[in-house]
Amino acid sequence: MQRLQAFKYELVPTGEQQHDMRRFAGACRFVFNKALALQKENYEAGGKFIGYVAMAKRLTEWRNGADTPWLKDAPVHPLQHALKDLERAYKNFFAKRAAFPKFKKRGQRDSFRYPDPKQFKLDQANGRIFLPKLGWMRLRLSRPVQGTLCNATVSFSAGKWFVSVQAEREVVQPVPQATSAVGIDVGIARFATFSDGSYLAPLNSFKRHEARLRRAQRAMSRKTKFSNNWKKAKARVQRIHAHIGNARRDYLHKATTTISKNHAMVCIEDLQVRNMSRSAAGSADVPGRNVQAKSGLNKSILDQGWFEFRRQLGYKLAWNGGWLIAVPPQNTSRTCPACGCVSAGNRLTQAKFACIECGFEDNADVVGAVNILARGHRVAACGESAQLGRSAKQEPAEAAAQLTA
Ligand SMILES: [Zn+2]
Numbered sequence: 276m277q278r279l280q281a282f283k284y285e286l287v288p289t290g291e292q293q294h295d296m297r298r299f300a301g302a303c304r305f306v307f308n309k310a311l312a313l314q315k316e317n318y319e320a321g322g323k324f325i326g327y328v329a330m331a332k333r334l335t336e337w338r339n340g341a342d343t344p345w346l347k348d349a350p351v352h353p354l355q356h357a358l359k360d361l362e363r364a365y366k367n368f369f370a371k372r373a374a375f376p377k378f379k380k381r382g383q384r385d386s387f388r389y390p391d392p393k394q395f396k397l398d399q400a401n402g403r404i405f406l407p408k409l410g411w412m413r414l415r416l417s418r419p420v421q422g423t424l425c426n427a428t429v430s431f432s433a434g435k436w437f438v439s440v441q442a443e444r445e446v447v448q449p450v451p452q453a454t455s456a457v458g459i460d461v462g463i464a465r466f467a468t469f470s471d472g473s474y475l476a477p478l479n480s481f482k483r484h485e486a487r488l489r490r491a492q493r494a495m496s497r498k499t500k501f502s503n504n505w506k507k508a509k510a511r512v513q514r515i516h517a518h519i520g521n522a523r524r525d526y527l528h529k530a531t532t533t534i535s536k537n538h539a540m541v542c543i544e545d546l547q548v549r550n551m552s553r554s555a556a557g558s559a560d561v562p563g564r565n566v567q568a569k570s571g572l573n574k575s576i577l578d579q580g581w582f583e584f585r586r587q588l589g590y591k592l593a594w595n596g597g598w599l600i601a602v603p604p605q606n607t608s609r610t611c612p613a614c615g616c617v618s619a620g621n622r623l624t625q626a627k628f629a630c631i632e633c634g635f636e637d638n639a640d641v642v643g644a645v646n647i648l649a650r651g652h653r654v655a656a657c658g659e660s661a662q663l664g665r666s667a668k669q670e671p672a673e674a675a676a677q678l679t680a
Contacts, residue, residue, distance in 0.1 A: 286436040287413040300385035302349035303357040353387035386430035433517035449596035456540035458648025468640035535591035542651025545601035602650040
């Protein structure tokens with residue numbers, strides 16, 4: 276089977292290269308926004324969706340036109356790729372997978388991609404990469420790239436430039452080393468509880484850094500916008516954000532690697548994490564209920580990174596020959612694993628499960644995990660209605676593509 280994997284490295288650019296990379300990222304953002312504005316305008320005038328090919332023709336006009344001659348200085352392929360990004364955003368919106376595309380803002384995920392391996396050269400022996408209109412640039416080659424190069428994305432984050440190189444290689448369809456199956460219940464008090472009774476402690480990296488972050492944000496708001504001190508304060512806020520992100524990624528990667536190595540089948544609840552963490556405040560017409568409590572929960576959910584946890588489990592299990600099964604979440608926390616009785620009365624407190632029929636008692640999260648595992652077995656054995664999910668077949672390319680060092 277083909278494995279697509281991304282390898283991300285920090286770049287060591289010269290001052291001039293940094294300057295150019297900022298300009299290129301800005302040009303891509305400009306093209307994306309201009310195309311989005313055009314698309315909207317065209318729609319309001321009753322026109323049909325403008326496809327990539329037609330839009331790319333406009334790009335050529337913009338590059339050769341008198342209004343934006345500086346677009347000509349940026350490499351053309353990343354600019355075209357920005358149009359592809361927009362088209363994909365529209366497709367996701369049409370398929371109801373995502374919200375309507377938004378205009379990009381400066382300083383938010385500045386990046387540009389060279390979509391074809393012919394457009395760059397990676398010299399691993401000397402730890403450098405050649406990028407069009409930028410020339411050779413040093414990079415911190417922390418590990419070798421494996422496979423055939425596919426594309427390269429340059430991005431800016433927390434004051435540093437990175438390049439993420441995607442490569443594809445043929446790997447033997449793996450046979451799982453482990454033979455066991457496990458159910459996992461994700462929660463707030465415990466990040467994840469396993470059906471064998473063990474659990475992962477909550478990931479509170481965000482909470483721990485929250486006070487520091489708030490202080491830094493307050494300090495930034497007191498500075499005159501765009502002054503030197505404001506820029507310094509802003510860089511500090513971004514560093515704290517990056518730190519939180521790194522700690523969370525590290526924790527999740529370690530956890531999901533261990534789980535996918537030790538189990539051949541992993542069952543989880545098919546929770547719509549995206550819906551759960553959607554803005555609790557609601558809109559002006561329809562204000563949300565329990566905003567305070569929900570925003571706390573939202574933050575916890577985002578903090579815990581359940582969605583990321585599940586995504587990583589999906590592709591890592593596929594890499595190890597294992598299987599991730601998402602089961603319907605109804606009543607997993609209210610069903611007695613001993614007698615099968617379903618009642619809200621079984622779950623009087625958040626932490627404890629006590630069956631009103633047979634008196635069975637256990638930790639509520641463990642009971643949830645046991646029920647999830649049982650349901651997963653039924654799904655695997657006789658196809659009980661469930662989304663057989665996110666394992667080898669359904670999202671490998673995209674999941675793997677997102678993987679970074
Ligand atoms: Zn019972």
